[in-house]
Amino acid sequence: MSEQIDERAAPGARDEDEGRLAVTLSINGQRHALQIDPRTTLLDCLRETLHLTGTKKGCDHGQCGACTVHVNGRRQNACLALAAAREGDEIVTIEGVGTPGQLHPMQAAFLEKDAYQCGFCTSGQIMSALALLNEPCGASDDDVREFMSGNICRCGAYANIVAAIQHARGQS
């Protein structure tokens, strides 16, 4: 559905400063004191306010998993969280996982197994895959598929994504 300007919104809502909330977020171990519109999702806050664009916006409705981040060590959809409600939580994004020169073993496994095509879903896939390592996921490929079902890959790189995760699990 296309963006619509909501005429019902109070005039004050268009005022830049009116109704802003003071929120302190902890992202990748760094604290950020922010003034945000209460409507700001964690996803938009990461991308638009903090310019951490590794976390992707796919469907924006919790259906595709491209925006997966870790909140207090567990994976969640950043698009369905209000940033203001995440104060006091520890948030980790793909930017907090490895660096280009020193990849996390899961990132290296995605490279090694060619587990992506266009790459748009990849940061979400990797954040989910990392979380999976600490979840009660069985050993089989089917178990991995079930645990990864919240991450959609439009290119259909699923076979190699499963291979990459199993490869990384075998190493850890």
Next chain:
Amino acid sequence: MRTFEFLRPADAAAAIAAAALSPTAQQGASVRFLAGGTTLLDLMKLGVEAPDRVVDINRLGLGGIEREADGGLRIGATARNSDLAHHPVVRAEYAALSRAILAGASTQLRNAATTAGNLLQRTRCLYFRDTATPCNKREPGTGCSAIGGANRMLAVLGTSEHCIATNPSDMAVAMMAYDAVIHVQGPQGERQVPIAAFYLLPGDRPDRENVLEPGELVTHVRLPAPERGARAAYLKLRDRASYEFALVSAAVSVAVTGGRMTAVRFALGGVGARPWRLPAAEAALLGQAPDDALFRQAADLALAGARPQSQNGFKIELARRCLVHALRQVTA
């Protein structure tokens, strides 16, 4: 998304006082509680929900899961679905609940979604979610686009000429089979609502989905002590193997003593305007020896009042088979 005031109340009393200002706790509420946000924010983005105030209830200490002295289980309103599904007591003694939760949504969503939010999740009917189309649930009096429209996923039990929406929850189906009691705190004090009396049938007011009144906050859900010797299952049939809503599901719990079924409880999902409990069909099995023909009779009883729409008639036979298969599983 329409703008709103974001409130972070210090305690439940402040949250209740804030929400009591809404003219309704149902569709059109001007104040909404925010827990996991997985339903509310989705619907706010779609314009289906447009509260003036959003009240964060995540810091009110309502997240615990505890065994009670009488053997029952107290489940906090903001306990996360993942925590509930993986709780050792739930896995061991309320297995159908654990499996039902894990059969729904994705890990990411279950890590955010809560007990009360899951109970209150809204239908996935396409027309309810699309503000460009008539929908009596979203806008009373505008008509039902699903009758004669895309209704393959929708209900065959408990529908009305005004609404054929399905309740989409897996968790609530299992809670129905376990006789959950919903504990509510409101401006008038506390009350307890058995889950069988919590959801309203659509009738001519499909915008009213449950018995909650303005300001009423679900604080926790209580499950009675588990039936001794009962075996339980949750069987979910759907278009995809994972991350898909049920076409049909069944939560069953049966105890067999001396070759006879001494406790029988089951509920169906995906087919009803609310999670569908089946007392008459359960009674038909009580005291009997497990038997396929008997299961089939119970399934016929369970679906006796079903009314198919243009695209979902297949659900009636699918539901019968789902129930029979689940009963077989737990009595084999």
